[in-house]
Amino acid sequence: MSNATVWVIEDGDYSDYHVVGVFTSLQAAQTVRDAIGEGTIAEWPLDPAVSELNQGLRFFSVRMLRDGTVEQAEPTSLQSYSIGKECWIWRRSIAPAYRGTGVKDCLCHSVFAEDEKHAIKIMNEKRLQMIAMGRWAEGEQC
Secondary structure (H helix, E strand, O other), rough: OOOOOOEEEEEEOHHEEEEEEEEHHHHHHHHHHHHHHHOEEEEEEEOHHHHHOOOOOEEEEEEEEEEEEEEEEEEEOOOOOOEEEEEEEEEEOOOOOOOOOOOOOOEEEEEEEOOHHHHHHHHEEEEEHHHOOOOOOOOOOO
């Protein structure tokens, strides 16, 4: 996977959403955003998913509880919104639909892996990092 990124100024919502510009550094993006006075800056990876696909890896959706219990680990289709590999704590304990039901929070992540066992291993490593860094309790993104 390429670790190179670009910085993108985004502005607008829904049908008005547009990219203002793409920059090679955060400082450059901030300079332009400050000059125009609007927009948000996002970090985008260059060539997302290319290396993984060339290695023959498949995309898996994985959900894991804090204690390591696997709720879901299954191949999933690669979607345009998922190649950034977002990872987050699903705070079901405070979500209105789940509040008071005893359903535990879980770590949700989509990963490239050789198989289901490999996907679970990747997720478990991420889970342990989140716990060690104190980020599980805060419900932060990975």
